[in-house]
Amino acid sequence: MTGQLDLTLTPRKQFYVRKRRIGRKLYLIYLTNIYEIGPFSEKVWNACSGNNMVLSMVQQLCGGFNSESPENMETLIKILLYFKEKKLIQI
Amino acid sequence: MMNADRIYQLVKENNGSYLIQPEHCRTGWFSGSLAEGIGNKGSDLDVFICCDPQVLLNNTFTRNYTGYAVQIHMFQGYRMDFEYWPEDSIVRIAEKLNGIRVDDELVNVLNMLKSEEVDFIHRLKTGRCLFAPDAFEQLKGNFAFETFRRYLVQNKILYVDDAFDDTVGMLESGQTDIAVMRARFTVEMSVDALLYHRDFTNDKAKYRLANLKRMAAEYPETETALKKFWSFQECIPPDEAGRIQFVEDALRFSSEIVEQIQTPE
Numbered sequence: 001m002t003g004q005l006d007l008t009l010t011p012r013k014q015f016y017v018r019k020r021r022i023g024r025k026l027y028l029i030y031l032t033n034i035y036e037i038g039p040f041s042e043k044v045w046n047a048c049s050g051n052n053m054v055l056s057m058v059q060q061l062c063g064g065f066n067s068e069s070p071e072n073m074e075t076l077i078k079i080l081l082y083f084k085e086k087k088l089i090q091i
Numbered sequence: 092m093m094n095a096d097r098i099y100q101l102v103k104e105n106n107g108s109y110l111i112q113p114e115h116c117r118t119g120w121f122s123g124s125l126a127e128g129i130g131n132k133g134s135d136l137d138v139f140i141c142c143d144p145q146v147l148l149n150n151t152f153t154r155n156y157t158g159y160a161v162q163i164h165m166f167q168g169y170r171m172d173f174e175y176w177p178e179d180s181i182v183r184i185a186e187k188l189n190g191i192r193v194d195d196e197l198v199n200v201l202n203m204l205k206s207e208e209v210d211f212i213h214r215l216k217t218g219r220c221l222f223a224p225d226a227f228e229q230l231k232g233n234f235a236f237e238t239f240r241r242y243l244v245q246n247k248i249l250y251v252d253d254a255f256d257d258t259v260g261m262l263e264s265g266q267t268d269i270a271v272m273r274a275r276f277t278v279e280m281s282v283d284a285l286l287y288h289r290d291f292t293n294d295k296a297k298y299r300l301a302n303l304k305r306m307a308a309e310y311p312e313t314e315t316a317l318k319k320f321w322s323f324q325e326c327i328p329p330d331e332a333g334r335i336q337f338v339e340d341a342l343r344f345s346s347e348i349v350e351q352i353q354t355p356e
Binding site: 014016017018019020021022023024025029030031073 | 163194252255256260339353
């Protein structure tokens with residue numbers, strides 16, 4: 001467990017959410033709920049295939065556990081928890 | 092049935108004898124399903140003529156429409172439609188197309204082009220010249236066909252979005268059977284967007300499957316899309332759980348397609 005998330009979980013996009021690119025902006029849309037997301041959130045979203053463990057997302061997207069980049073494990077976990085809270089992913 | 096090349100040659104050799112006021116016909120082209128190689132024994136031969144305005148004013152036609160007129164003949168057992176379009180009407184369509192700001196996120200492109208305009212542009216884009224090749228190329232040069240392709244994709248994604256959200260709403264309201272039908276429509280709109288993305292701009296629903304097969308033959312990586320599309324046409328599960336799964340799979344498939352289209356190259 002890290003924070004509030006088990007690293008062996010495999011998050012999956014909810015089928016009812018659509019990702020849309022409008023101009024230069026990117027959105028996740030669930031009926032009338034619209035969430036603008038940035039490039040790193042998009043990478044996290046794309047990785048939510050239902051086959052990727054959070055652990056492997058950390059390795060693939062954050063360059064490991066000790067990255068000092070803003071795109072680190074803590075940020076990734078926050079994004080996943082946000083997606084979960086908004087019912088955009090099943091986890 | 093004759094192949095597209097043979098039909099084209101026959102039409103090219105014989106169209107002159109059917110022309111109304113040929114001295115006012117600037118160029119002509121053969122187009123339509125038979126020209127594209129997706130027609131059948133019941134398909135018409137379609138000939139488009141760019142003419143001077145007086146051709147429409149001074150003659151009687153089988154059918155008159157806003158901006159153009161059609162004269163119907165029988166030829167070699169086929170119905171042959173000659174569509175006469177005055178050059179100014181054609182230029183107006185080109186200007187309308189070229190003015191669409193497909194990159195502007197503040198512009199809603201929904202149905203900016205009328206269906207007959209979309210059809211005309213596609214027919215010109217895919218047409219094969221019958222006479223006056225220089226005038227034909229000059230006419231084509233007025234049209235931003237890349238804008239056309241991108242407009243069709245964006246317009247169709249708006250249809251996808253509408254159908255997608257309908258489907259979700261229906262499912263969440265417990266209207267599973269209706270959601271299944273809407274999910275299938277969502278899939279149809281999604282594969283249309285994929286076809287347009289790959290520059291298959293024929294917008295006739297009746298040729299959707301034929302076009303998907305052509306696309307799969309030309310772009311093998313799209314073969315999966317053809318197979319999945321077909322799987323949603325083959326059967327609708329009889330039970331509630333199966334139908335919910337059908338909807339989920341259909342919407343996931345739709346998302347895959349649109350995300351693929353919208354991924355920057």
